[in-house]
Amino acid sequence: MQRKAVALISGGLDSLLAVRVMQEQGVYVEGINFFTGFCVEGHTHAIRKKDQKKPKRNNALWCAEQLGIKLHIIDIVEEYKDVVFNPQYGYGANLNPCLDCKIFMVKKAKEWMEAHDFDFIITGEVVGQRPKSQRKDTMPVVQKDSGIEDRLLRPLCAKNLPETLPEREGWVDREKLYDFSGRSRKPQMALAKEFGFEDYAQPAGGCCFLTDEQYSVKLQDLWKARGSKQYEMDDIMLLKVGRHIRPAPEYKLIISREEGEGKFLQGYRKQYPSLKTTSHPGPLCLIDGDFAEDQIEQAARIVARYSQGKNAPEVELEYRDTEGNIRPVKVAPLSPHELKKEWVV
Amino acid sequence: MAHEVLDCRRLLCPMPVIRVQDRIAQLQPGDELQAVCTDPGVMQDIPAWCRINGHEVLEQKVEDDEYILTIRVQENT
Numbered sequence A: 001m002q003r004k005a006v007a008l009i010s011g012g013l014d015s016l017l018a019v020r021v022m023q024e025q026g027v028y029v030e031g032i033n034f035f036t037g038f039c040v041e042g043h044t045h046a047i048r049k050k051d052q053k054k055p056k057r058n059n060a061l062w063c064a065e066q067l068g069i070k071l072h073i074i075d076i077v078e079e080y081k082d083v084v085f086n087p088q089y090g091y092g093a094n095l096n097p098c099l100d101c102k103i104f105m106v107k108k109a110k111e112w113m114e115a116h117d118f119d120f121i122i123t124g125e126v127v128g129q130r131p132k133s134q135r136k137d138t139m140p141v142v143q144k145d146s147g148i149e150d151r152l153l154r155p156l157c158a159k160n161l162p163e164t165l166p167e168r169e170g171w172v173d174r175e176k177l178y179d180f181s182g183r184s185r186k187p188q189m190a191l192a193k194e195f196g197f198e199d200y201a202q203p204a205g206g207c208c209f210l211t212d213e214q215y216s217v218k219l220q221d222l223w224k225a226r227g228s229k230q231y232e233m234d235d236i237m238l239l240k241v242g243r244h245i246r247p248a249p250e251y252k253l254i255i256s257r258e259e260g261e262g263k264f265l266q267g268y269r270k271q272y273p274s275l276k277t278t279s280h281p282g283p284l285c286l287i288d289g290d291f292a293e294d295q296i297e298q299a300a301r302i303v304a305r306y307s308q309g310k311n312a313p314e315v316e317l318e319y320r321d322t323e324g325n326i327r328p329v330k331v332a333p334l335s336p337h338e339l340k341k342e343w344v345v
Numbered sequence B: 001m002a003h004e005v006l007d008c009r010r011l012l013c014p015m016p017v018i019r020v021q022d023r024i025a026q027l028q029p030g031d032e033l034q035a036v037c038t039d040p041g042v043m044q045d046i047p048a049w050c051r052i053n054g055h056e057v058l059e060q061k062v063e064d065d066e067y068i069l070t071i072r073v074q075e076n077t
């Protein structure tokens, strides 16, 4: 009887290899890819114009296609918030709750496995690869807390770990699994070559924006401004775009840095009031938060500073509310020394 | 044979793919689904998803900054 495994597919090389190792052993595999809202896939490339020449692909889909497996992309945006807000095991170097994240994902995969009559879960994890979530002492934590116990197999480092159920039952041959460990990528690259994989993705940091320092700073700023940990999808998307400037605690400006971002921000003008220079070419700016009428001028002066009229005595802008009502604003652009460093998020 | 239109405007990848995937799960073989999107990434991602899952892309076009894909649902193999 052919056994069935569900694989956590991140889009990186490791999960690609892990699946192929299982396929070599005759196991039927389907993939799951979780969308948390913070995934690095796509967006920023889509948003920023200068990146558009690069071929843009979803790496999880690409992997699935290379492997000839089905891929189920699962939206966990809402449930995942609790992982980000209250990680039991804390954050990594930035706001990345990696260990809790892994536990959560394995737990969700377990539910899927049970609902679809699959036998076990595989991941591309390698012992010692990541400082927090992929350590020899934290790997059992994932198994225990997720409830998957020994139905979780990590083909790339299984030989360094206790035997799992699929190995014990003879569904897979432990001897043909691997003993990778540590941060070196060489063994993976060699195996990729052996399997004939080329052009695979090698994300430098983690698999999501929460490992990014700049991004984490912006998210923390958002929480501070709102008085509690919270976010909506629009918030976390907008954190990836533009310059963020907070001239006062109650509101911040999101200013496009180039045309692609400007176009992207335009799509949000029904949710956020906006400013756009009219007398000179310049960025589009969304205003997020509660601001008083008399703060619009300050905001406009900052936006003018980033327009081509930054040295002009006066710049004209258009202020647009969320209903689409437009009114002109004339201001003197902020001078460089007036733009306080601490405003820049 | 149903022909449905799915509004995926303003959604960023992979959200449109997820919407298409979840909608197709409810449809019957032979039904057609037209996804109207604004993220250009769908032009790669939705066809890739369809190839993987064995559905047929009948048409993909750009109209007024909107990316429109028509998919024919196939038997779930």
Ligand code: SF4
Pocket (backbone or CB within 6 Å): A096, A097, A098, A099, A101, A102, A133, A206, A207, A208, A209, A210, A211
């Ligand atoms: S990098 Fe992000 S997605 Fe990856 S394990 Fe850590 S928190 Fe989860």
